[in-house]
Amino acid sequence: MNRPAAVEISYDCMRFLITHNPTNSTLNKFTEELKKFGVNTLVRVCEATYDKAPVEKEGIQVLVSKSN
Template sequence: MYSRSASPYQNNNGVRSLINPPTFIEYKRLRFLIVDAPSSNNLPLYITEFERWNVTDVVRCCDATYPKEPLNERNIQVHDFVFADGEAPPSSIVDSWLQLIEARFGKQGQDQPSDQKLPCIAIHCVAGLGRAPVLVAIALIEEGMPSLDAVVYIRERRRGAINKKQLKYVENYKPRSKSQCILM
C-alpha cells in the first residue's frame, strides 16, 4: 500500500532519508559508497550520508545535477570523471580514477592511528548502476580481486549493476598497478 508522507524523502517515521539507499563496498584498504545522482533539492540528505561514511571525495560520472560548493564547504572534494552512459570508461578517466585511489588510500593503515575514521570515496552516475560500479570494479581488480569476482561482489550489494557491454570490459580489464604478482 502507498504511504503518504510530507516529503518523498521521508520514511514512515517521518525521518528524512534517501529513496535509494547507498551501497557500501569495502575491500582491503578500499572504501566506496555507490549512490545515484543527487539533485540540488536532496543534496543535504546525501551530505548527511557522506558525513556518516566519512566521505572525503565524490566522483561524478555523469553531468552535474548539483553544485559543488555545499560539499566543498564540508571538505569533500568533487571530481568530474564524466563518460558516456552504458559505456566503459576511456583510458584518461581510468588514469584519473586510479590516481585518486592512490592519493586517498595509498599509504592508508600504515600512518593512521587506529581510532581515526577511514576515508571513503562516494561515486555516482545517474542511477548508480553502470558507470560508477564499473570504476569501483576497476579499483577492486587493481587491489587484487579477480575481475568476475569484483562484478559478483558489487552485484550482490547493488542489484542490476554493470550491463553486458561493461561486463565485457571489466572481464578483459588488465590491472595497471605494479604491485600485482605474476606466477609462472
C-alpha cells in the same frame, strides 16, 4: 521520489559508497549521508545535477570523471 539506499563496497584498504545522483533540493540530506560514511572524496560519474560548492564547503573533494 524514493531513492535507493547507499551501498558500501570494500576492496583491500579502499571503501566505495555507491549512491543516487542528488539534486540541489536533496543536497543537504545527501551531504549528511556522505559525512555519516566518512566520505572525503566524491567522484561524479554521471551528469551533474547539483552544485558541488556546498559539498566542497563540507570538506568533501568533488572530482569529475573524464567521461563527463
